[in-house]
Amino acid sequence: GQQVMQIPQYQHVQEGEDFTTYCNSSTTLSNIQWYKQRPGGHPVFLIQLVKSGEVKKQKRLTFQFGEAKKNSSLHITATQTTDVGTYFCAGGATNKLIFGTGTLLAVQP
Amino acid sequence: NAGVTQTPKFQVLKTGQSMTLQCAQDMNHEYMSWYRQDPGMGLRLIHYSVGAGITDQGEVPNGYNVSRSTTEDFPLRLLSAAPSQTSVYFCASSPAYTGDEQFFGPGTRLTVL
Numbered sequence: 001g002q003q004v005m006q007i008p009q010y011q012h013v014q015e016g017e018d019f020t021t022y023c024n025s026s027t028t029l030s031n032i033q034w035y036k037q038r039p040g041g042h043p044v045f046l047i048q049l050v051k052s053g054e055v056k057k058q059k060r061l062t063f064q065f066g067e068a069k070k071n072s073s074l075h076i077t078a079t080q081t082t083d084v085g086t087y088f089c090a091g092g093a094t095n096k097l098i099f100g101t102g103t104l105l106a107v108q109p
Numbered sequence: 110n111a112g113v114t115q116t117p118k119f120q121v122l123k124t125g126q127s128m129t130l131q132c133a134q135d136m137n138h139e140y141m142s143w144y145r146q147d148p149g150m151g152l153r154l155i156h157y158s159v160g161a162g163i164t165d166q167g168e169v170p171n172g173y174n175v176s177r178s179t180t181e182d183f184p185l186r187l188l189s190a191a192p193s194q195t196s197v198y199f200c201a202s203s204p205a206y207t208g209d210e211q212f213f214g215p216g217t218r219l220t221v222l
Binding site: 001006009030031033035041042043044045048050088090092095096097098099100101102 | 151168
């Protein structure tokens with residue numbers, strides 16, 4: 001079945017450093033979504049990418065969808081303590097949204 | 110709008126007991142789904158529904174049943190609880206399908222002893 005893997009599983013950074021998480025699917029995706037989950041909370045939608053090679057920005061966050069539509073990345077520039085949480089990618093295919101394993105980001109002030 | 114609501118927030122069961130996790134949404138969303146979240150495993154899809162009267166299996170459906178008699182409600186039933194079902198359960202909904210933003214409920218933390 002479809003699998004979506006994310007790396008790294010955990011990342012600890014100093015405030016102000018950059019952060020990147022990578023998402024890889026075993027199959028071609030129709031779309032990819034990114035979610036953020038704060039500790040003790042529920043996943044909250046960040047963005048969706050649909051087109052091959054698409055790049056979208058939200059302030060300090062940059063999202064990219066691979067040319068083959070099988071991989072994606074999320075890059076945060078100059079992390080802040082408010083960025084703490086787990087970031088999930090989720091790949092869409094045939095009525096199912098399959099989530100990646102997530103990357104837990106810890107930011108030290 | 111209350112969005113997506115889940116009850117209960119916490120539940121402790123003994124092995125072999127059955128129970129129903131409730132999920133409701135007031136946004137008139139057609140698509141609803143159930144996920145379980147375990148450390149290091151991410152969110153795994155249990156069951157989903159593309160509309161009232163239609164349900165289908167996700168990645169990890171064994172031990173769970175669902176039904177969708179109304180657009181608003183999507184209960185998840187544990188038939189005979191096992192310790193391996195200890196997890197945090199999230200219900201989610203979206204307007205039409207997986208191409209839309211998923212709105213998640215606050216979750217139910219279940220412990221099976």
